[in-house]
Amino acid sequence: MTVEQDFLAVLAEDLGPAAKTFLFRQCRNHLNKEPSMLQKSDIDDLTKWCQIGVQSALGAQVAENVRKGLLALKQKP
Amino acid sequence: MKIRRKLLLSYLLIVALFVAAGATITYNTMKMTELQNTAKTQLEINDNAYAYQQGLDQIQFGTLMYASDNTTEGQQIIVASADIMTPAQTYLLSALSSNPALLAEFNQALSLDQNEINSAISQVYSLYIGNENSSQKYVDIWSQLSTLMSAVTQADAKLADVRSTTLANVESANTAAQNYSNMSLIVAVVFLALISAVSVVLAVVMGSRITNPLKKLADIAHKVSTGDLNQRYYLKQKIDIKTGDEIDELVDAFRRMVNAFRMTEAMSNETEAPKEPK
Numbered sequence: 001m002t003v004e005q006d007f008l009a010v011l012a013e014d015l016g017p018a019a020k021t022f023l024f025r026q027c028r029n030h031l032n033k034e035p036s037m038l039q040k041s042d043i044d045d046l047t048k049w050c051q052i053g054v055q056s057a058l059g060a061q062v063a064e065n066v067r068k069g070l071l072a073l074k075q076k077p
Numbered sequence: 078m079k080i081r082r083k084l085l086l087s088y089l090l091i092v093a094l095f096v097a098a099g100a101t102i103t104y105n106t107m108k109m110t111e112l113q114n115t116a117k118t119q120l121e122i123n124d125n126a127y128a129y130q131q132g133l134d135q136i137q138f139g140t141l142m143y144a145s146d147n148t149t150e151g152q153q154i155i156v157a158s159a160d161i162m163t164p165a166q167t168y169l170l171s172a173l174s175s176n177p178a179l180l181a182e183f184n185q186a187l188s189l190d191q192n193e194i195n196s197a198i199s200q201v202y203s204l205y206i207g208n209e210n211s212s213q214k215y216v217d218i219w220s221q222l223s224t225l226m227s228a229v230t231q232a233d234a235k236l237a238d239v240r241s242t243t244l245a246n247v248e249s250a251n252t253a254a255q256n257y258s259n260m261s262l263i264v265a266v267v268f269l270a271l272i273s274a275v276s277v278v279l280a281v282v283m284g285s286r287i288t289n290p291l292k293k294l295a296d297i298a299h300k301v302s303t304g305d306l307n308q309r310y311y312l313k314q315k316i317d318i319k320t321g322d323e324i325d326e327l328v329d330a331f332r333r334m335v336n337a338f339r340m341t342e343a344m345s346n347e348t349e350a351p352k353e354p355k
């Protein structure tokens with residue numbers, strides 16, 4: 001799986017169908033790249049922006065879940 | 078646990094109670110049948126012992142008639158008694174083989190019959206048909222008749238013991254069968270009440286565990302459908318349900334759907350990207 005697919009899988013757990021649009025938006029606005037271009041080195045940065053975005057819309061608890069899920073991707077081989 | 082498995086387990090619990098009740102009642106019925114057979118056997122033993130007693134009485138009566146010059150009728154009665162006693166003896170020897178105490182009692186009566194009684198009858202025959210025609214002859218016949226009557230009385234007493242024992246056994250079997258019958262009735266009533274109570278409890282518990290989350294979810298769905306996407310309130314306060322079954326999956330899917338609505342709404346309202354936290 002690519003980093004984009006991993007991100008989508010984690011985000012879809014809480015955001016459902018809005019995950020793809022949300023990821024696209026965070027990548028474009030904050031990393032200035034397409035989701036398909038994501039690297040493992042982007043995980044920390046993108047996680048931070050995803051947490052901020054989710055927290056503003058869905059609250060701290062959901063944002064924390066998302067953060068943990070996304071940071072766990074770093075351990076993935 | 079999935080709803081189907083929960084319902085299946087509930088059903089199996091009720092079936093298990095039915096099976097337990099059925100097994101207990103079947104066991105009691107088998108015991109009652111066994112006791113009925115025991116009582117029947119004991120009654121048959123009693124009947125045959127009574128027949129043997131009657132046979133002995135007939136022998137005694139026939140011998141008395143013989144000695145009273147009614148030789149033909151006396152012989153007929155004695156021969157007829159054998160028709161009663163022979164099958165009774167055969168049956169009793171077979172049926173009492175499993176009961177040494179009663180067999181011993183019957184063997185004593187049989188011994189009296191085969192030795193003292195038969196000997197007395199033979200003596201009466203011999204004395205009666207003898208050539209001697211004196212008063213001593215009748216004294217001897219009367220002596221043998223006394224011996225005969227004494228032996229018959231003793232044999233009767235032994236057979237009466239056998240009969241009273243068998244009647245006590247019948248009484249005991251009837252009492253035990255009655256106890257099993259009462260127990261079956263109690264088991265049936267108790268299990269019926271238990272099964273009814275368990276069925277009602279399971280219906281109420283299972284019904285509420287399935288319908289209550291669905292009611293809450295329907296209430297929230299109604300509010301979401303009217304545009305109220307305050308998911309934090311709803312998801313934390315209302316859909317805080319963990320049933321471990323398909324309802325959990327439904328709640329998760331619904332939570333994701335509300336989150337998606339909320340996120341889509343937030344993104345469409347967003348005019349600029351959020352600032353990086355310090």
